[in-house]
Amino acid sequence: MNRTAVQRGCRQPASLSISRSALACLMLFIWPSATAFAQNDGRAENVTAPLGIRATHILGFASAKNNANGRLSTQDDALQFQANGRPAVQVKIASIQDVFLGEQSKQVGGVPMTLGKTAAPFGGGRVVSLFAHKKYDTLALEYVDSNGGVHGAVFQLNKGQGEVLRNELLARGAHVSRSADEPTKQSTGEVTSESK
Amino acid sequence: MKVSKRVPLVVAAVIVAITAAHPAQLPAQTAATKSFYASNNSPAAQWSVQVNKVDPGEVSLEPSFQIAIYEGLLEELSKTKRFKQVLRDGDRNAADVSDLLILRTTVQKYTAGSETQRAVTTVSGATKLTVRSQLCTRDNQIILDRTVNGNVRFLGGNLRATHNLARNIAKTIKDSALQEPSPSRP
Numbered sequence: 001m002n003r004t005a006v007q008r009g010c011r012q013p014a015s016l017s018i019s020r021s022a023l024a025c026l027m028l029f030i031w032p033s034a035t036a037f038a039q040n041d042g043r044a045e046n047v048t049a050p051l052g053i054r055a056t057h058i059l060g061f062a063s064a065k066n067n068a069n070g071r072l073s074t075q076d077d078a079l080q081f082q083a084n085g086r087p088a089v090q091v092k093i094a095s096i097q098d099v100f101l102g103e104q105s106k107q108v109g110g111v112p113m114t115l116g117k118t119a120a121p122f123g124g125g126r127v128v129s130l131f132a133h134k135k136y137d138t139l140a141l142e143y144v145d146s147n148g149g150v151h152g153a154v155f156q157l158n159k160g161q162g163e164v165l166r167n168e169l170l171a172r173g174a175h176v177s178r179s180a181d182e183p184t185k186q187s188t189g190e191v192t193s194e195s196k
Numbered sequence: 197m198k199v200s201k202r203v204p205l206v207v208a209a210v211i212v213a214i215t216a217a218h219p220a221q222l223p224a225q226t227a228a229t230k231s232f233y234a235s236n237n238s239p240a241a242q243w244s245v246q247v248n249k250v251d252p253g254e255v256s257l258e259p260s261f262q263i264a265i266y267e268g269l270l271e272e273l274s275k276t277k278r279f280k281q282v283l284r285d286g287d288r289n290a291a292d293v294s295d296l297l298i299l300r301t302t303v304q305k306y307t308a309g310s311e312t313q314r315a316v317t318t319v320s321g322a323t324k325l326t327v328r329s330q331l332c333t334r335d336n337q338i339i340l341d342r343t344v345n346g347n348v349r350f351l352g353g354n355l356r357a358t359h360n361l362a363r364n365i366a367k368t369i370k371d372s373a374l375q376e377p378s379p380s381r382p
Contacts, residue, residue: 058260058355060267100259106353107311114351117315129315140260149284150249152263154355 051168053161057081061141061153062089072155074168079141081155095143096174097150101162102138137162242377244281244293245273245331251302264355265301265327268362273299276370295377297339300330301365304343311353322349323357329365331374339375342368 052073057064061081064070070083075090082088107113109132117125117132139155139162157165170176247269250262266285273282279297283290290296305326313321324347331340346361348354 059264098259102258102260104354105310105312107315114315126316129312133312138258138260140258140263142263144286145284147284147287147289149287150266151284152267154260154263 051165053157053165055081055139055161056156057083058138058154058156060151061155062091064089072157072165074172077172079169091141091143091153093169093172093174095145096141096169097144097177098140098142099166099169099174099176100140100142101166102140103135103159104138104156105133105135106156108132108134135159139165243279243295243297243374244283244290245279245297245299246283246287246290246293247273247285247299248301249285250327251300253302253304255303255306257303257306261306261325261355261358262303264358265325265362268359269299269301269365272362272366273369276366278370296334297331297374298334299369300332302328302330304328307347309348309354309357314348314350318350322347323354325357325361327361327365329368331369340369340372342372344368 052071055070055072057066057068057070057072059066064081064083065086068083068086070081070086072079072081074080074093077093078090079093079096080088080090107129109116113132117128119125120128137157137159139157141153141155143151143153145151166176247266250257250265252262270282270284273279280295281293283293283296303325305324307322307324309323310321324345326343326345329340329342329344330338332338342365344361344365346357346359346364348356348360
């Protein structure tokens with residue numbers, strides 16, 4: 001018993017030392033290449049990489065179709081929207097006069113879901129409506145054309161994306177007035193405001 | 197006998213021919229009437245309009261709503277074909293336009309509704325907008341002053357209220373008789 005135990009004890013360090021040296025060699029090969037990859041990734045992030053965000057164009061952006069889903073991105077000095085399967089339209093970032101952030105809650109599912117909820121018996125659709133809503137960010141832009149005419153555009157983005165895009169636009173030279181600095185939040189209840 | 201049998205056939209053929217000819221004439225008459233009224237609208241068609249940005253007044257209206265009303269107005273006013281040109285706020289071309297009206301829109305009342313509340317209760321959660329629309333000349337003479345509402349009560353998102361409002365404003369302007377632009381006006 002002891003003999004075998006001793007033999008096993010002698011063998012283990014040898015195999016361990018071999019595997020350790022192999023591991024060390026492997027690490028020697030891998031480490032420089034891994035650091036090189038990491039450096040490359042860092043460089044790629046530092047360079048002004050184009051930002052792309054999925055968005056729904058509600059209205060007003062150049063000649064884009066209303067309520068079109070697509071990708072909103074920054075390309076060099078322009079803000080570009082490319083609807084699915086359509087050519088991209090763009091606006092110079094320098095021509096953007098104001099960027100406003102907002103928040104709104106919308107029912108999901110569109111017309112088919114609405115019809116389904118209406119057809120559901122015993123008011124089941126209303127119960128579904130209680131849970132079938134989602135919060136979105138809205139990004140409103142004001143920009144001027146070559147004649148000085150003011151244009152407005154509204155986009156709907158996933159929650160949290162609006163802030164990212166606004167910061168990107170600011171970094172690239174878009175103007176923001178002081179009043180547009182704070183995001184506005186749409187209240188969910190009925191709130192009336194009236195000017196006398 | 198043979199002649200008397202043919203007479204009803206001939207009469208029937210004439211009736212069919214007349215009936216077939218009339219529907220072709222009717223649309224033509226309608227088109228002629230339309231074009232007559234369109235040409236009668238020529239005094240109003242001589243005006244151009246410049247749409248100013250929406251003034252929120254003392255109401256805390258979301259910027260996206262203001263922008264949506266402004267863009268909606270430009271679109272709906274163009275659709276009416278009441279004006280020679282529909283210009284944007286700040287457009288330098290407006291300086292060269294002789295008969296220019298300026299559309300000012302001031303928000304008077306805003307009720308922020310909720311789409312979820314509308315879907316659940318049906319009777320509450322309506323988004324309501326009330327604005328004062330003024331059409332002025334360059335020398336601040338008010339030609340039209342109306343209070344217009346736009347709201348969404350049942351189906352649709354909150355921004356739909358802005359679309360309805362813009363449509364109502366355009367309809368109000370289209371239906372109202374504007375005074376003729378004076379020839380001496382610059």
